Amino acid sequence: MAVQRCIEPACGATFGLNERLYVCSLCGGLLDIEKPCELIGEALALREVWMTRLASPDTSDRSGVWRFRELLPFSDNAPIVSLAEGNTPLYEAPRSARYCGLQSLKLKHQGSNPTGSFKDTGMTTAVTQARILGARLLVCASTGNTAASLAAYAARAELACAILVPQGQVSLAKLAQTLDYGAMVLEIEGNFDDAMRAIRELAEDESIYLVNSINPFRIEGQKTVAAELLQQLGWQVPDHLVMPGGNLGNSSAFGKGFRELFDLGLIDRLPQLTVVQAEGAAPFAHLFARHEQYRPAQDTPVKLTVIENPQTLASAINIGAPVSWQKAWREIVWTRGHALSVSEQEIADAKAIIGRDGVGCEPASATTVAGIKRLVADSIVGKDENVVAVLTGHLLKDTDYVINYHRETLYTSDHAEGKTETGTRITGTFANHPVRVSATGDDILKTLECEQQQRKLQNQGK
Ligand code: F0G
Numbered sequence: 001m002a003v004q005r006c007i008e009p010a011c012g013a014t015f016g017l018n019e020r021l022y023v024c025s026l027c028g029g030l031l032d033i034e035k036p037c038e039l040i041g042e043a044l045a046l047r048e049v050w051m052t053r054l055a056s057p058d059t060s061d062r063s064g065v066w067r068f069r070e071l072l073p074f075s076d077n078a079p080i081v082s083l084a085e086g087n088t089p090l091y092e093a094p095r096s097a098r099y100c101g102l103q104s105l106k107l108k109h110q111g112s113n114p115t116g117s118f119k120d121t122g123m124t125t126a127v128t129q130a131r132i133l134g135a136r137l138l139v140c141a142s143t144g145n146t147a148a149s150l151a152a153y154a155a156r157a158e159l160a161c162a163i164l165v166p167q168g169q170v171s172l173a174k175l176a177q178t179l180d181y182g183a184m185v186l187e188i189e190g191n192f193d194d195a196m197r198a199i200r201e202l203a204e205d206e207s208i209y210l211v212n213s214i215n216p217f218r219i220e221g222q223k224t225v226a227a228e229l230l231q232q233l234g235w236q237v238p239d240h241l242v243m244p245g246g247n248l249g250n251s252s253a254f255g256k257g258f259r260e261l262f263d264l265g266l267i268d269r270l271p272q273l274t275v276v277q278a279e280g281a282a283p284f285a286h287l288f289a290r291h292e293q294y295r296p297a298q299d300t301p302v303k304l305t306v307i308e309n310p311q312t313l314a315s316a317i318n319i320g321a322p323v324s325w326q327k328a329w330r331e332i333v334w335t336r337g338h339a340l341s342v343s344e345q346e347i348a349d350a351k352a353i354i355g356r357d358g359v360g361c362e363p364a365s366a367t368t369v370a371g372i373k374r375l376v377a378d379s380i381v382g383k384d385e386n387v388v389a390v391l392t393g394h395l396l397k398d399t400d401y402v403i404n405y406h407r408e409t410l411y412t413s414d415h416a417e418g419k420t421e422t423g424t425r426i427t428g429t430f431a432n433h434p435v436r437v438s439a440t441g442d443d444i445l446k447t448l449e450c451e452q453q454q455r456k457l458q459n460q461g462k
Pocket residue numbers: 117119141142143144145146147213244245246247248249250251316317362364365392393
């Protein structure tokens with residue numbers, strides 16, 4: 001029987017799957033879902049089953065989450081809420097690889113999910129669990145992507161949902177999605193951490209079901225991407241898996257996914273997990289830096305210091321008090337991974353390079369390539385190692401940022417009309433300006449020639 005188990009070593013209390021909890025009711029610790037490994041022995045056959053399901057006409061077979069249902073804590077007749085999530089592409093990215101100093105680099109693009117971010121892989125399981133529990137009103141706090149994802153899945157399940165977002169800090173694209181899917185959107189004064197605090201108070205109300213990643217059923221869906229990735233890699237375990245860190249649910253989920261596949265005997269080692277944060281919102285990277293020297297064992301108590309006023313243009317990860325840090329820490333220690341932070345300039349340039357691979361992503365996702373470049377320069381990652389970066393959100397999630405970078409009007413602090421210019425301008429190292437031209441063949445040809453010449457020179461220099 002699967003259970004919910006408190007992750008605190010001194011507690012470890014267990015609860016039934018249908019108890020509506022988000023944290024341990026005895027000690028307040030985070031909860032893991034634990035499913036006994038009854039598949040050992042037949043595990044290798046699962047690889048074939050999971051592959052075969054891709055060709056099935058059944059939605060729950062084809063979903064990149066539900067086709068791995070043997071790993072999930074749901075019965076066969078669960079009332080699945082799916083939008084055909086998962087099954088996202090894994091790209092070779094030669095330009096980004098050269099930029100990082102690697103022989104090759106792969107990008108796992110979770111922005112190719114139905115609402116354009118990795119959140120969908122966890123929302124399908126959380127909203128399915130909401131249906132099982134008979135919840136009526138689903139809520140979350142969000143920097144935008146969880147909002148869009150919950151709004152879509154709640155609409156699909158014909159359930160009401162309410163979303164708390166920090167006013168003025170969510171990209172218009174994410175807000176537009178959320179409104180269009182019909183969610184109640186509450187804009188609060190304050191930042192994401194304030195919204196998260198408020199929502200945890202609300203969660204004590206029985207009529208409300210909380211679907212932030214503190215909810216362990218979110219993590220269950222998100223963990224399946226580990227199996228999907230390994231399948232795409234022919235079950236060859238990469239040396240490093242690098243992802244952005246905000247509330248730290250995603251890194252917790254990847255870690256859990258890999259560990260479970262290891263326990264099942266489907267892989268014989270774990271990739272090193274690395275979490276990259278933006279410099280102005282990097283409590284987890286700071287925690288790692290404080291402990292890097294002596295590499296604590298799993299049960300060494302560590303304490304994260306919250307950042308009161310986090311600041312980054314990568315608004316998706318503008319988080320100072322990550323809810324799942326203990327789980328993410330556990331995964332970093334288990335896999336002998338890393339955590340680091342990168343500057344706004346590094347994020348912006350890395351993002352433009354990912355674009356030049358024809359892939360693109362939102363700013364938060366680009367922390368990965370910026371982080372890998374640093375790790376290669378510091379010889380923590382070897383040039384010929386197998387590295388996968390996880391891109392978490394689609395390029396079109398934050399077009400303001402993109403346009404401003406290419407126009408060279410991107411500033412590190414809010415630069416809206418009427419506000420003082422207090423920030424630093426991000427250099428458009430790889431800026432790509434639009435060129436004004438008159439509507440005549442001659443002028444167009446001349447301009448094109450000139451542009452091509454300039455690009456040739458630029459490419460020689462880089
Ligand atoms: N990348 C993107 C694009 C995100 O939207 C988020 C988180 C992360 C990375 C970080 O993932 O929180 O699991 O460490 N977005 C949340 C939201 C907070 O509300 O959409 P994490």
